[in-house]
Amino acid sequence: MPKILIVGGGYAGFYTAWKLEKWLRSGEAEVTIVDPLPYMTYQPFLPEVAAGSIEPRHAVVSQRRHLKKTNIVSAKVTHINHAEKKATITPPTGDSWDFDYDIVVVTAGAVSRTFPIPGVADQAIGLKTIEEAVAIRDRVLTNFDKAAALPAGPERDRLLTFVVVGGGFAGIEIFAELRSFATSLLTSYPEISFDEVHFHLIEAMGRIMPEVSLKTSLWVIDNLAARGAQIHLDTQLKSAVDGVIELSTGETFETDLIVWTAGVMANPTIVRHTDLPIEDRGRLQVRADLRVGTEDDIVADAWGAGDVSAVPDLSGGGVGGNCVPNAQHAVRQGKLLAKNIVAVLRGEGPQEYLHKNLGAVAGLGVGIGVFQSGKIAITGLPAWFAHRGYHGMAMPSWERKLRVVWGWVNNFFLGRDIVSLSAVQTPRAAFEEFASRPKPPVEASAPAAAAPRAPRAPRAPRKPIVKAAKPAATDTAALSTTPESAPTDAVVDEVIAERDAAQASASK
Incomplete structure (x- = not known):
């Protein structure tokens, strides 16, 4: 059973996997999609998300919820060696490993393109x-x-x-x-x-x-x-x-x-680390039928679509002869790409991508x-x-x-x-601010270095006081001391003992 590796889970990658699940027969191929994010982002909704008109989670599509037959790997593909049909997969934690495939689909998308402007x-x-x-x-x-x-x-x-x-x-x-x-x-x-x-x-x-x-x-x-x-x-x-x-x-x-x-540019993590052909503007060279290569030279078992690829625009409405990088093209290319892969697996010919912009x-x-x-x-x-x-x-x-x-x-x-909810960007800040921490070793050992104070020897008990006319006054007189002359524990015990004895005598 051939192994199909989809590199990138954006529009083109998600739709390719989604349609392959629909059109592939059971056991006809094994599909794996690799992307560092576990969801596809519907980018036309990002302005409304930023303006509070759409809940952020509603503008993304969970891969695991909607791709039931596809193997999903949350990691990056950091190198594609198509000559040996190996891809290096690098997870967020742990070591990288090589993934052997039979067919590779490059749909890694694009990233923001900036210029060296200070700041x-x-x-x-x-x-x-x-x-x-x-x-x-x-x-x-x-x-x-x-x-x-x-x-x-x-x-x-x-x-x-x-x-x-x-x-x-x-x-x-x-x-x-x-x-x-x-x-x-x-x-x-x-x-x-x-x-x-x-x-x-x-x-x-x-x-x-x-x-x-x-x-x-x-x-x-x-x-x-x-x-x-x-x-x-x-x-x-x-x-x-x-x-x-x-x-x-x-x-x-x-x-x-x-x-x-x-502006945007093709994902450099892929186009700079592969032996697949790259065109002058740094995008994957793709034919009109979405196979990697040129009109005269086809790279077998390699496909590309979406913003990472230079797909010829047969409608004549593109820029420089290629489709502009937008969602409208990426979604349609992903659907056709899945159909063409299935056709080639079954010995049929692929179709060329043609979409005239409706507006x-x-x-x-x-x-x-x-x-x-x-x-x-x-x-x-x-x-x-x-x-x-x-x-x-x-x-x-x-x-x-x-x-x-x-x-x-x-x-x-x-x-x-x-x-x-800007605080979610530093979620532990509130906890850390008030969290108790162990004292430094120097501070912890300082009290222990001081010599312990010897306890006072207990006094001999006095005879019970028979007179009990004003027990409350005895308590007040004995315990009403200023902080500078506060009684020791032994003195307090003595006063309490005298009070108890006086109360017992009075009760008799």
């Missing part, structure tokens, strides 16, 4: 993972909490200034969603006014959202400007050291949140969206419904669809949840 690596945060989206949401909420307790001044301005770098679809969506989120928070923070909250988007090109028409992109700019958000076109980020933003225009301001969405849709905050299909453009509330309808249905499995849609319904009636 970006230390201050910015990406938008590729669910953890990043949650951190952005919590940072916005925490900053509002801090700013509400501060007087007007530089520190308050810094906390209420938010920056997004990159004017593509992802950048505009997170920018607009956060602006909508911040506006909705003002009703709960009467200490903060609308004019005190500042949003800046930095784009090096002369326009935003190249996937839509220029007219539509200008509408988005005007809409965001009316909502108090500023877009800097033809502007480059020069420095972000310590949160101090320096632009190529000479403008300078401080911020506590920088979201980086200015682009984006959410720009609650009730505002934009949709572009050819020359047809829709903006405002209808486009927002189109955005939610499309992505609600595109979410894998009915279980996930229902959770997302139900969350939207809850928010409509109850509003967004505005609780910051």
